[in-house]
Amino acid sequence: MNPSAHSRRQFLRAAVALGGAGVLQACGSTAGSATPVQPRITPAVRRPASGNNVLRIFAASGYAEQANRIEIGLRRLYDAGFTITNQQAAYRRYQRFAGSDAERIADLQDVALGRVATPKVLMGLRGGYGAVRLLPHVDWASLGTRMREQGTLLFGFSDTTAIQMALLARGNMPSFAGPMLYSEFGKPQPSVYTMQSFIDSTTRSNNTIHVAEIQSRSVRAEGVLWGGNLSVLASLAGSPYMPDISGGILFLEDVGEQPYRIERMLQTLYMAGILGKQQAVVMGNFRMGTIRDVYDSSYNFNSVVNTMSRLAKVPVLTGFPFGHITNKTTFPLGAQARIEPMSGGGYSVAFGGYPTLDANTLTLNTLLPPPVLSDVFGGDTAATPEDRSDLE
DSSP states (O other): OOOOHHHHHHHHHHHHHHOSOOSBOOOOOOTTOOOOOOOOOOGGGOOOOOTTTEEEEEOOSBOOSOHHHHHHHHHHHHHTTOEEEOGGGGGOOBTTBSSOHHHHHHHHHHHHTTSSOOOSEEEEOOOSSOGGGGGGGSOHHHHHHHHHHHTOEEEEOGGGHHHHHHHHHHHOOOEEEOOOIIIIITSSSOOHHHHHHHHHHHHOSEEEEEEOSOOSSOOOEEEEEEEEEHHHHHHHTTSTTSOOOSSOEEEEEOSSOOHHHHHHHHHHHHHTTOGGGOSEEEEOOOOOTTOOOSSOTTSOHHHHHHHHHHHHTOOEEOOOSOSSSSSOOOEEESEEEEEEEOTTSOEEEEEESOOOOOTTTOOHHHHSOHHHHHHHHTSOOOOOTTOHHHHO
16 A cells, blocks of 8 residues: 555655655656555665665656556565665656656766765666657766766666767776666566566676577677667667767667567668678577568568678678577676687677676575565576567
């Protein structure tokens, strides 16, 4: 049950009396927002805020439809050791967005200008659309500087790619392709694979991801791995928010696009001179499902990959475990990576040189308590068409 306004004020007064910033900030509704559902955290179990455990929510794109999933995500991250700030961002709604442009800009600009302390983690709410509207209004250079000083990790994917690429291009700061508050942490039964990869990839200074899918050729490459959602990247071509990386490794994923649309966006990157400057292109999951070209069913995703590889003269690897899918890995964007072929025809990608989290508190048992673990291990973790959190 939501606390009354009076109870909320009592909660805040009690929190101040204990000395420290609120773990999960009480907040009122903004115009058009869903009524906030306060996680049931009492002042007695609050932990003091410190630079090493503060997680700030930013909501750059679509709004979260289910308040109960917000609460689940907040509770799960709190139990994993994080002090969560800017909670109200998760409940905002303006038109199709998670708040007005000004509100969504402030989620990041307040950090860039030092209006709020730089957190250890910047966690995206969800994907959708809207992040591109914020790009000209954030001081990315200042944000990148503050994040480097604090060793901040920013997480997101899908539409958040626009934020991540602007941060890399203008702020020279890497981020992480990984789970978001509503999309993964808010699921009643999150993927164990996704949660374990989140832990492994963020608590180790070096991490290697193995892809067993047999490739058409062996590839060795080393450079900055960058990229994200193909639709978003294509929309940034020619803008100051597209990173200019030569000799890199470009990662791409998308969802629900016709093969010709995928090729058209790749052609955009090719004609912009982006594909030809890369050592390799790594394709994640494109969630093609039953999508077929209406003119010729043989013109499929593999046809597009082969065409673009020949055109750009760049090797293309497929099967990397990330995209709009339930079981996704976590990995850095904008960090050094090395691709090596594996026996059996697969390949590995080793990452290094990125900020990390404290491995002492972030464990699978804190993210997924034993009852949840048993439920997930006993259930089907495959994504379904109805799970819109995987679609966006």
